[in-house]
Amino acid sequence: MSQTTFPPVPIGLPRELNAKLLVTTPMFIGDGEQQTRSIRPPAIKGALRFWWRALNWGRQLKQAQGNEKAALAALHQAEADLFGSAAGQDKGHQARFQLRVESMENGSPVNLPNPGPNDSLGYLLGQGLYNFKTGVQRPCIPSGATFILTLKEKPGSHKPTAKQWEQLEETLWVFGLLGGLGSRARKGLGSIAIQELSGGSLQAPKSAAEYEQALKTLRDRLETPASQLPPFTAFSGLCRLDLSAQGTQPLSLLREVGQQQQLYRSWGREEKVLGRPAEQNFGDDHDNALAATRGNRPKNPPKRAVFGLPHNYFFSSTKGKVDINAPTERRASPLFIHIHQCPDGSSIAVQLLMPAQFLPKGQEKLVYKPGGQRSFDVPFTADQVDWSVITTYMNRFGVDPLWQPHASLTQGATS
Secondary structure, eight states: OOOOOOOOOOTTSOOEEEEEEEEOSOBOOOOTTSOOOOOOHHHHHHHHHHHHHHHHHHHHHHHTTTOHHHHHHHHHHHHHHHHOBOTTSTTOBOOSEEEEEEEEESOOOBOOOOOOTTOTHHHHHOTTTEETTTEEOSOBBOTTOEEEEEEEEOOGGGOOOHHHHHHHHHHHHHHHHHOBOSTTTTBTTTBEEEEEEESSSOOOOOSHHHHHHHHHHHHHHOOOOSSBOOSSSOOOTTOEEEEEEEESOHHHHHHHHHHHHHHHHOOOBTTEETTEEOOOOOHHHHHHHHHHHTTOOOSSOOGGGGGOBOEEEEETTTTEEEEEEOTTSOBOOSEEEEEEEOTTSOEEEEEEEOOOOSSOTTOOEEEEEETTSOOEEEEOOGGGOBTHHHHHHHGGGOOOOSBOOSSOOBBBOBO
């Protein structure tokens, strides 16, 4: 991979951060018409806001001396001050920095070959991106595409403070270590790997060993409550991070992770999953969903709900269907899959569990919606959220966590 040399910013001119970023896995990123054409600044800004919130929640909670309501208000205000806010939110104002995407290479959209019946990539693509009859539903930006991302401070009254600029650099760095863009980014698609970074004090790792050290450095920089679940997806002392597999082919690593997740979670068809004997680890989930298709109230919420919602079930034996949703219709997965590739060619499959309050207070239930049948509400309270369902899956890879939770991750956590 070619080296990019970023010229130094002359003294007296606005500060800027320059990062060279690599797309390691197919990226399904859409514009306003849901068409994949390019990587646009609004998508990156949205991702940066997410990682900024994740990084700074613990710091705001510490400053608010554990007062969650005050911490949320302060976090919202600090985010708006740095990233900007829409009209109607304190009259609105612009971000304190400019964001440019430039020098895109090898980024022309392509059609991804359709996964075969025993290819876990189809499972990771999921509904919306993949149909087992018609294949992959839209083009993607391919693995191997690179682009330059520049963040430049605005002058005058909009100039960020030294603290804000430091936070912005840290956010860009973490986005390049763990982030992704587009549909199914939490499933490892559209993973982004930082190759070069200039304009600040942080460095892009060049090898697997340096990448592991960077993640240890990140862990040491975090100010996180030991056992308190955040109210949204954020770093906390309950996070677990594993370097689950290593190799030289990013897409092969993604398939390896997808295979293990599909074997662990899926019930299978004719007692087969990916051509192998089905493990059928979640018999109660299967039986309760089947009962709902027959007009019977499920006895318990599905254990697999902790992986995120909605769940969609189809029973080939009865042709019954059921969707299981949160009252808000969606709860994103707390498990992030990221496929990182370093400049030396080494690649790592990373899995990051970021536990948070699973459903908003007052909405702690799941809704079973069978086709042609009445719906059923089933309680799903905080003490029913069993995080060990995910950690048991992570243990399948046989590696020690790089980040170990400070407290036990079983049913419930201090909230």
